[in-house]
Amino acid sequence: MKKVYIHSAVTISAQNTFENSEFxxxxxxxxxxxxxxxxxxxxxxxxxxxxxxxAAGVKMGVTAATKALEKAxxxxxxxxxxxxxxxxxxxxxxxxxxxxxxxxxxxxxxxFIQSTHNTVGAQIALGLKCKAYNNTFVHAALSFESALMDAxxxxxxxxxxxxxxxGVDELGKEIINYIQLLxxxxxxxxxxxxxxxxxxxVASSDTEENAVELVDMDVCSTACQETIQNKLKSFLIKxxxxxxxxxxxxLGRNGDAFDVYYDSVTxxxxxxxxxxxxxxxxxxxxASPFGMWVAFEILxxxxxxxxxxxxxxxxxxxxxxxxxxxxxxxxHSFILLKR
Amino acid sequence: MGVAIxxxxxxxxxxxxxxxxxxxxxxxxxxxxxLRHIQTKNSKHIKVGEISLSNTQLSKQLQLSxxxxxxxxxxxxxxxAKAALQNANIITxxxxxxxxxxxxxxxxxxMTELFLKQFATDVDAQKYIQSHHAGDATQKIADALDIxxxxxxxxxxxxxxxxxxxxxxxxxxxxxxxxVIVGGSDPLSKFTINGFKTLMIQxxxxxxxxxxxxxxxxxxxxxxxxxxxxxxxxxxENKNVLAYLSGYGNANDAFHQTASSENGEGAFxxxxxxxxxxGLNPNQIDYVNAHGTxxxxxxxxxxxxxxxxxxxNNPDFSSTKAFTxxxxxxxxxxxxxxxxxxxxxxxxxxxLNFKSAIPETxxxxxxxxxxxxxxxxxxxxxxxxxxxxxxxxxxx
Numbered sequence: 031m032k033k034v035y036i037h038s039a040v041t042i043s044a045q046n047t048f049e050n051s052e053f054x055x056x057x058x059x060x061x062x063x064x065x066x067x068x069x070x071x072x073x074x075x076x077x078x079x080x081x082x083x084x085a086a087g088v089k090m091g092v093t094a095a096t097k098a099l100e101k102a103x104x105x106x107x108x109x110x111x112x113x114x115x116x117x118x119x120x121x122x123x124x125x126x127x128x129x130x131x132x133x134x135x136x137x138x139x140x141x142f143i144q145s146t147h148n149t150v151g152a153q154i155a156l157g158l159k160c161k162a163y164n165n166t167f168v169h170a171a172l173s174f175e176s177a178l179m180d181a182x183x184x185x186x187x188x189x190x191x192x193x194x195x196x197g198v199d200e201l202g203k204e205i206i207n208y209i210q211l212l213x214x215x216x217x218x219x220x221x222x223x224x225x226x227x228x229x230x231x232v233a234s235s236d237t238e239e240n241a242v243e244l245v246d247m248d249v250c251s252t253a254c255q256e257t258i259q260n261k262l263k264s265f266l267i268k269x270x271x272x273x274x275x276x277x278x279x280x281l282g283r284n285g286d287a288f289d290v291y292y293d294s295v296t297x298x299x300x301x302x303x304x305x306x307x308x309x310x311x312x313x314x315x316x317a318s319p320f321g322m323w324v325a326f327e328i329l330x331x332x333x334x335x336x337x338x339x340x341x342x343x344x345x346x347x348x349x350x351x352x353x354x355x356x357x358x359x360x361x362h363s364f365i366l367l368k369r
Numbered sequence: 370m371g372v373a374i375x376x377x378x379x380x381x382x383x384x385x386x387x388x389x390x391x392x393x394x395x396x397x398x399x400x401x402x403x404l405r406h407i408q409t410k411n412s413k414h415i416k417v418g419e420i421s422l423s424n425t426q427l428s429k430q431l432q433l434s435x436x437x438x439x440x441x442x443x444x445x446x447x448x449x450a451k452a453a454l455q456n457a458n459i460i461t462x463x464x465x466x467x468x469x470x471x472x473x474x475x476x477x478x479x480m481t482e483l484f485l486k487q488f489a490t491d492v493d494a495q496k497y498i499q500s501h502h503a504g505d506a507t508q509k510i511a512d513a514l515d516i517x518x519x520x521x522x523x524x525x526x527x528x529x530x531x532x533x534x535x536x537x538x539x540x541x542x543x544x545x546x547x548x549v550i551v552g553g554s555d556p557l558s559k560f561t562i563n564g565f566k567t568l569m570i571q572x573x574x575x576x577x578x579x580x581x582x583x584x585x586x587x588x589x590x591x592x593x594x595x596x597x598x599x600x601x602x603x604x605x606e607n608k609n610v611l612a613y614l615s616g617y618g619n620a621n622d623a624f625h626q627t628a629s630s631e632n633g634e635g636a637f638x639x640x641x642x643x644x645x646x647x648g649l650n651p652n653q654i655d656y657v658n659a660h661g662t663x664x665x666x667x668x669x670x671x672x673x674x675x676x677x678x679x680x681x682n683n684p685d686f687s688s689t690k691a692f693t694x695x696x697x698x699x700x701x702x703x704x705x706x707x708x709x710x711x712x713x714x715x716x717x718x719x720x721l722n723f724k725s726a727i728p729e730t731x732x733x734x735x736x737x738x739x740x741x742x743x744x745x746x747x748x749x750x751x752x753x754x755x756x757x758x759x760x761x762x763x764x765x
Binding site: 110115133135138142147148158159162164165170172173186205208209212249251360 | 474502504516517532545559638755
């Protein structure tokens with residue numbers, strides 16, 4: 031079975047992570063409730079006329095994708111696979127509100143066309159004139175993980191060699207406020223702001239110097255803490271990794287009641303540096319690929335920015351990183367990266 | 370041979386079971402008619418393929434509690450998925466590593482469009498805030514079916530369900546799952562009706578796929594699922610195999626966000642990939658269940674692609690969209706079910722409302738119920754964003 035390597039990682043996030051050669055060197059304080067991304071200068075990536083019609087998610091997605099391909103020196107991917115939890119919510123709200131406001135009259139197609147969930151994948155394909163495999167996953171906190179797993183399958187089964195895979199979500203203007211309303215009413219609700227962003231990667235069957243390998247990944251829709259512990263143990267056994275081999279643990283903590291899942295997993299890895307990231311990116315359905323970007327940069331640079339450390343000391347060498355994410359006790363995912 | 374299909378379930382405008390759908394297809398009875406369940410100013414100007422059961426009736430049949438927050442996507446999906454499991458004689462999903470992969474474009478929009486302006490203040494409406502995103506209905510169906518392992522949702526516009534079927538097959542082949550329920554669910558919604566209205570591709574008459582004077586599509590709603598199982602289960606449990614999924618292909622037209630290219634490149638590539646995987650020559654395909662939405666653009670582009678693949682001797686083909694309407698994300702699996710019925714019954718179903726051929730290509734679809742020997746059926750599904758997918762089903 032072919033191995034899977036990650037050749038590039040790019041993220042547009044609430045932090046200055048896109049037009050910055052440093053790695054989370056200056057942490058931006060983000061708003062308490064809703065944290066928009068730090069948008070790059072799109073003019074370098076998208077023609078202004080096209081850009082005007084695009085919502086935040088499409089712009090972030092196309093831009094992050096372009097840079098991920100550039101960094102990996104890849105012009106024509108064999109597949110483009112996207113994950114997005116809320117889809118193109120900005121244009122969805124726009125079209126829906128014009129239906130409501132004008133009582134179904136005077137509607138124009140642009141917002142409807144761009145509200146389709148596969149818009150980002152389609153726009154990337156269109157821009158590259160890429161006729162290859164193209165897919166979009168829209169499954170909450172497993173949207174990106176489903177896309178990554180699809181990429182892993184395609185490479186392992188030798189159906190594709192170089193794949194562009196990404197996660198993208200935009201805040202929108204209205205439904206996010208209702209979601210926030212529900213969350214605020216909860217006992218021990220999410221303690222980080224809601225955010226947005228785009229994280230893109232090139233996955234490849236080719237190795238390179240100091241390559242980061244996607245050793246394996248697994249997802250699980252529903253499980254209790256004990257089941258997750260057991261699943262994680264068998265996941266590591268399957269991949270011949272000892273608990274002590276894990277140098278850093280990247281966890282999707284957001285401060286809500288379900289962080290107990292992370293506590294339970296943490297107890298298995300006494301020696302690993304425990305990291306968190308959602309206090310920097312915000313929480314959203316595709317925040318987890320920001321965590322994967324973090325892990326990729328750590329493995330490449332062999333340094334861990336202070337802001338990421340939740341608990342423990344940094345090891346001198348970082349070879350293996352395990353990522354675990356869940357949302358409200360569901361949509362669990364493990365990603366194992368190795369340099 | 371491909372991946373074994375051991376069960377199927379469907380609810381569409383032409384029936385609430387596989388049996389009822391089959392009866393309508395055999396009798397050339399269309400399900401296209403006036404819109405009933407949705408309040409819209411467009412009612413008089415469109416024809417749709419609507420499922421007769423209301424949400425209340427569906428909830429009752431599914432024995433859901435009165436305060437449930439299933440949207441219509443979830444209700445139709447659960448209805449069809451339960452039927453598929455029953456058809457495959459599956460009592461529990463706990464005995465095998467089981468996945469659920471479904472497709473939708475509407476997600477929870479049918480409720481969001483009713484309650485958006487009440488979300489801030491109306492406590493009763495607030496249960497539909499969390500049901501807006503596409504994964505919510507999927508999760509509810511998976512919960513009801515006790516599927517806890519791999520659950521995901523695909524949305525590539527009108528090719529979505531074909532991609533869900535494809536992913537399920539790849540996961541069975543890779544040994545990641547032993548059993549997977551694959552398909553899609555898409556209800557009608559005011560949002561989609563108005564969206565297609567702005568694109569001016571909805572017909573006010575029953576649609577006429579591949580006809581020279583076609584006026585556009587009729588939207589429809591449906592949910593359908595297939596059960597795919599590993600060869601090991603099939604052998605061990607001596608399962609009845611309905612058909613095999615022997616090939617599939619996914620390509621992108623990379624031409625325009627909503628329109629298909631003149632040479633049908635995406636469709637051509639998808640069919641070519643599927644044939645290659647199935648190890649079949651084009652002349653071994655006995656019937657093509659075309660995407661055939663009856664829009665001027667799609668049918669011409671698809672006709673060109675069919676001619677590029679099959680040359681002058683194209684196989685029998687028809688679009689069944691004039692029976693069901695275009696069921697968007699569900700279309701790929703609705704037509705997968707029809708393709709399997711074709712193989713089981715050794716019957717090609719008619720392309721209703723066809724009168725004269727498109728002048729550019731001269732292609733003439735099958736217009737009546739035809740009994741013939743069928744070994745391999747090819748089914749196309751294409752969507753916005755250039756997403757093109759092809760599936761090939763082979764006789765068990």
